[in-house]
Amino acid sequence: MAAVARSVAPVKTGDAPRSGRSRMTPEREAELYSAVLDLLRKFGYEALTMEAIAARSRCSKATLYRRWAGKPELVATALRHQRPVALGEIDTGSLRGDFQAIVAHMDERHMEQDTALLRALSSAVHAYPDLLQALRGLLIDPELTGLEAVLARAVERGEIASGAAALAYVPHMLVGVLVAQPLLMGRPLDATFARRYVDAAVLPALGI
Amino acid sequence: MAAVARSVAPVKTGDAPRSGRSRMTPEREAELYSAVLDLLRKFGYEALTMEAIAARSRCSKATLYRRWAGKPELVATALRHQRPVALGEIDTGSLRGDFQAIVAHMDERHMEQDTALLRALSSAVHAYPDLLQALRGLLIDPELTGLEAVLARAVERGEIASGAAALAYVPHMLVGVLVAQPLLMGRPLDATFARRYVDAAVLPALGI
Numbered sequence: 325m326a327a328v329a330r331s332v333a334p335v336k337t338g339d340a341p342r343s344g345r346s347r348m349t350p351e352r353e354a355e356l357y358s359a360v361l362d363l364l365r366k367f368g369y370e371a372l373t374m375e376a377i378a379a380r381s382r383c384s385k386a387t388l389y390r391r392w393a394g395k396p397e398l399v400a401t402a403l404r405h406q407r408p409v410a411l412g413e414i415d416t417g418s419l420r421g422d423f424q425a426i427v428a429h430m431d432e433r434h435m436e437q438d439t440a441l442l443r444a445l446s447s448a449v450h451a452y453p454d455l456l457q458a459l460r461g462l463l464i465d466p467e468l469t470g471l472e473a474v475l476a477r478a479v480e481r482g483e484i485a486s487g488a489a490a491l492a493y494v495p496h497m498l499v500g501v502l503v504a505q506p507l508l509m510g511r512p513l514d515a516t517f518a519r520r521y522v523d524a525a526v527l528p529a530l531g532i
Numbered sequence: 533m534a535a536v537a538r539s540v541a542p543v544k545t546g547d548a549p550r551s552g553r554s555r556m557t558p559e560r561e562a563e564l565y566s567a568v569l570d571l572l573r574k575f576g577y578e579a580l581t582m583e584a585i586a587a588r589s590r591c592s593k594a595t596l597y598r599r600w601a602g603k604p605e606l607v608a609t610a611l612r613h614q615r616p617v618a619l620g621e622i623d624t625g626s627l628r629g630d631f632q633a634i635v636a637h638m639d640e641r642h643m644e645q646d647t648a649l650l651r652a653l654s655s656a657v658h659a660y661p662d663l664l665q666a667l668r669g670l671l672i673d674p675e676l677t678g679l680e681a682v683l684a685r686a687v688e689r690g691e692i693a694s695g696a697a698a699l700a701y702v703p704h705m706l707v708g709v710l711v712a713q714p715l716l717m718g719r720p721l722d723a724t725f726a727r728r729y730v731d732a733a734v735l736p737a738l739g740i
Contacts, residue, residue, distance in 0.1 A: 446654045449715070456718065464716065489732035493709075495716055497733060500708015501701075503715070507657070508672065508703050510664065524697035525705060529737035 348383075348391070356381040357402035364399060365440045369448035369455065372399070396458035403441065404463045411470030419478035419532060423522045427515050438512075442503065468495055483532060490529040497526050556591075556599070564589040565610035572607060573648045577656035577663065580607070604666035611649065612671050620678030627686035627740060631730045635723050646720075650711065676703055691740060698737040705734050 348356070359380045363372050374395060378385045392398040408429045414422050449456040475491055478484045484491065501521050505513040556564070567588045571580050582603060586593045600606040616637045622630050657664040683699055686692045692699065709729050713721040 443658045450651045460718065468716070489728075490736055493729050493733040496709045496712045496729065497705060499712040499716060501704045503711040504704045504707040507711070508676070508707060510668065520697075521701050521704065525701040525737045528698055528739065529733045531736065 348387075352381075352383075354405070356383070357405040360398060360402040361406060361441065364402075364444050368444050369399065369452070374398075394454075396452065396455040397462065399455065400458040400462035403459070404466070407467075411467050412473040413470070414474060415477060418481075419474070419483050419530070420523070420527060422474050422478075423526065424519060427518045427522065438502070446503075471495060471498070478530075484530050488530055490531075494526065494530070497529065556595075560589075560591075562613070564591070565613040568606060568610040569614060569649065572610075572652050576652050577607070577660065582606075602662075604660065604663040605670070607663065608666040608670035611667070612674070615675075618678050619675050620681040622678075622682060623685060626689075627682070627691050627738070628731070628735060630682050630686075631734065632727060635726045635730065646710070679703060679706070686738075692738050696738055698739075702734065702738070705737065 356377070360372075360377055363376055363380060367376075372395065374385050374388055377398065378388055388398065392401065411426065414425045414429075416422050416425055445455070445459070449459065471494065475484065475494060479486050479488075479491075501518065502513050505511070505517065564585070568580075568585055571584055571588060575584075580603065582593050582596055585606065586596055596606065600609065619634065622633045622637075624630050624633055653663070653667070657667065679702065683692065683702060687694050687696075687699075709726065710721050713719070713725065
């Protein structure tokens with residue numbers, strides 16, 4: 325698992341880059357994140373401004389900048405907040421159960437929304453390195469750490485041989501299918517397809 | 533393999549949507565395709581115009597339109613022409629050998645170029661459905677058919693059990709790693725990583 329090891333702490337909803345100085349209630353915060361993602365889906369990353377976010381969520385730009393370093397961090401935090409559950413917290417007692425729980429948490433509606441977000445972000449990450457950096461630090465790395473915990477528990481239970489070669493590639497197999505499905509099949513990934521893929525490809529690769 | 537079955541004929545380099553009316557030599561054609569991809573990498577799909585392609589390749593717009601229905605078809609044909617070999621023609625005698633040959637054909641330089649192209653196209657396919665349609669018809673579907681032929685030969689040789697569940701998901705595993713690597717690791721896929729991934733994840737998923 326060395327290839328996916330990260331030094332970042334596990335995901336914790338509500339945690340943010342500049343903490344301790346905000347007076348926002350959790351409800352206001354949720355409303356703000358939802359506004360950010362909505363604007364992102366509709367207009368894309370480039371056209372998204374802190375002004376528009378402030379206007380839409382009825383707070384001042386100063387309030388936003390007190391809490392977040394800038395647009396990349398705010399977008400990354402909003403995306404993380406949207407995740408219904410941190411991967412590392414999923415612990416059903418079997419790896420298949422854990423994977424099915426991960427898929428269940430992103431029901432089809434969520435997956436389509438995720439695809440719209442992925443679309444908005446896919447070109448932006450190339451044009452804006454600070455966005456990719458924020459996404460990696462606040463979203464991708466914590467999720468990789470969480471996935472690592474899920475897999476470590478499967479190794480402890482003896483489901484997967486410790487040191488199994490496929491362990492390091494599980495992130496690629498899971499993220500890959502999410503990004504490849506729209507290209508290959510012309511439609512977003514749905515939960516049924518994701519479940520079949522896990523059973524037919526990911527678990528067998530791990531020797532399960 | 534029903535999930536990846538396509539009705540499109542295997543890829544044939546030089547074949548184009550409007551054939552029989554062009555008087556271009558193969559050299560001129562190769563030069564044109566190379567100009568198209570170069571402009572695409574530099575300026576992106578949206579900013580690419582038939583005018584710029586005509587100017588850069590010293591031919592008239594009329595010549596371009598006699599041969600290609602439009603920008604989507606020209607871009608898709610240029611991308612297909614760039615592929616050093618059609619997947620279906622790779623036949624080393626073992627599936628592992630075939631996969632290693634596929635990776636070898638895209639050496640690291642090619643992979644970086646491919647990443648630049650993927651970047652230019654990743655947002656464009658969402659904004660321009662006619663581009664996605666041209667890419668699917670001229671590039672993706674023929675490659676899927678070629679991959680299907682490679683896998684069918686492995687089944688015939690008895691390397692893979694006929695009807696193995698993972699067969700339908702090989703395209704997702706292969707395309708997935710190409711698109712996921714830049715997101716997960718912040719760098720394009722390289723040949724060494726691709727070879728390890730095939731050995732550690734794709735072949736075991738197929739029971740090899």
